[in-house]
Amino acid sequence: MSTESLFKELQNSSLSQSIGQLDSITGAFAQLFHIAGFLLILTAVLLVNLRLIGLGLNKQTIPNLAKATKPLVIYGLVLLLFSGLFTFLPSATLYYPNPAFWLKIYLFVFALIIQFTLYRKVTSVEAPNRILAGLTAVLSITLWFGVAFAGRAIGFLN
Amino acid sequence: MSVVSLLQQMHDSEFGTALRESLYMFPLIEGIHLIGLALSVGLIIVTDLRLIGGFLKEVPVADVLKQLRPWLLAGFVITFVTGILLLWAEGPRMWAIPVFPIKLVLIVLAGLNAIWFEYKYGRTVHDWGAHVHFPKGAKLAGWVSLVSWSAVVVCGRLIPYLEATQH
Numbered sequence: 263m264s265t266e267s268l269f270k271e272l273q274n275s276s277l278s279q280s281i282g283q284l285d286s287i288t289g290a291f292a293q294l295f296h297i298a299g300f301l302l303i304l305t306a307v308l309l310v311n312l313r314l315i316g317l318g319l320n321k322q323t324i325p326n327l328a329k330a331t332k333p334l335v336i337y338g339l340v341l342l343l344f345s346g347l348f349t350f351l352p353s354a355t356l357y358y359p360n361p362a363f364w365l366k367i368y369l370f371v372f373a374l375i376i377q378f379t380l381y382r383k384v385t386s387v388e389a390p391n392r393i394l395a396g397l398t399a400v401l402s403i404t405l406w407f408g409v410a411f412a413g414r415a416i417g418f419l420n
Numbered sequence: 421m422s423v424v425s426l427l428q429q430m431h432d433s434e435f436g437t438a439l440r441e442s443l444y445m446f447p448l449i450e451g452i453h454l455i456g457l458a459l460s461v462g463l464i465i466v467t468d469l470r471l472i473g474g475f476l477k478e479v480p481v482a483d484v485l486k487q488l489r490p491w492l493l494a495g496f497v498i499t500f501v502t503g504i505l506l507l508w509a510e511g512p513r514m515w516a517i518p519v520f521p522i523k524l525v526l527i528v529l530a531g532l533n534a535i536w537f538e539y540k541y542g543r544t545v546h547d548w549g550a551h552v553h554f555p556k557g558a559k560l561a562g563w564v565s566l567v568s569w570s571a572v573v574v575c576g577r578l579i580p581y582l583e584a585t586q587h
Contacts, residue, residue: 290581297577304455305462312491319487322479330476407458411451417580418447 266358273354282352292348299341300410306334307377307406310385311399324395328385335377362415369412373405427511439509446509453502459495461569463488468569471554471562481549485542517582523575530568537561 263271272278312318313327350357357363376398384390384398430436439445469475470484507514514520541548541558548555 286585290578293577293581294574297573301457301462301465301573304458305466308458308462308491309466318491319476319479319483321483321487322476326478407455410455410458414451414454415447417584 266355269354269358272351275351278351278354281348289349292345295341295345296349299338299343299345300413302334302338303342304406304410306331306338307381307402310381311403314384314390314395314399323388324385324390325388328382356420357416360416360419362412362419366409366412366416369405369408373402373409376402376405424512424515427507427515430508431511433508436508436511439505446506449502449505453499453506456495456498456502457573459491460499461495461573463492463495464569465566467492468562468566471558472566473554473559481554482545485545513583514579517579519575519578519582523572523579526568526572526575530565530572533561533564533568537565 309318309331310324310328313320313322313324319327380398381402384395390398431440439449466475467484467488470477470479470481476484537558541555541561548558
């Protein structure tokens with residue numbers, strides 16, 4: 263099955279149809295949860311990454327800060343995923359031809375991979391290699407901010 | 421001069437027209453306005469949560485305020501400058517959306533709250549910050565900031581949403 267027909271199937275599923283029939287207030291709430299999730303993740307990642315490059319809460323150890331911000335990342339991800347699917351499913355075929363949508367998806371997947379591999383490894387030790395810590399911070403910030411930026415661009419290209 | 425005629429003048433100016441009609445500048449400025457939120461509102465919410473007592477409890481409140489301040493202020497500069505540019509380009513349309521004036525009122529409220537907090541508690545944070553229980557006023561300022569900035573973001577997100585559903 264091609265991706266395009268998969269998107270059609272998704273849009274025509276009974277779940278997507280029922281979501282599509284909800285009123286616009288529900289849609290507005292989905293948007294608000296989406297931005298709340300985005301703010302939670304970006305802020306948490308920003309706090310830790312600033313610390314990684316030595317410019318944030320420097321009296322805190324890196325593992326402590328990573329641990330304290332982890333719930334924000336998890337709650338943020340849950341909010342993002344649910345509200346994102348809620349918005350995407352009833353209009354999947356509208357998103358298919360949108361290059362900003364695909365850029366967002368690729369960046370999001372890449373950001374997740376970095377988050378649960380490199381970022382997790384670097385933030386688990388008190389004194390990671392400085393160059394590796396710096397690279398991780400720049401990569402992580404660029405990817406997550408890129409996801410948000412591409413997300414905003416979807417609306418301009420639709 | 422009324423707000424509407426000022427916004428109309430900005431809108432009709434050469435600069436406003438160029439911004440609005442630019443293929444890349446307008447979306448770029450809006451994107452920066454959005455991600456600037458992580459620095460400005462995101463980090464201020466971190467300090468609010470610390471004041472209220474729900475986050476980073478082991479970090480002295482004075483450290484949170486002092487070490488995040490430059491980032492926070494940089495974030496607000498980015499958010500405000502891009503916000504003014506967006507208003508320059510699209511002022512009259514923004515003003516017609518009911519949540520926009522509400523957003524402005526909330527920003528003023530949040531700003532006054534921050535000034536009041538700085539004046540009343542900012543200089544003595546090393547004293548009261550060392551205690552387990554913070555002064556009620558400081559905690560209240562944290563709550564007011566948290567609620568008003570969250571409401572600013574809600575109103576801000578509703579602007580393009582309402583705009584899209586109105587047309």
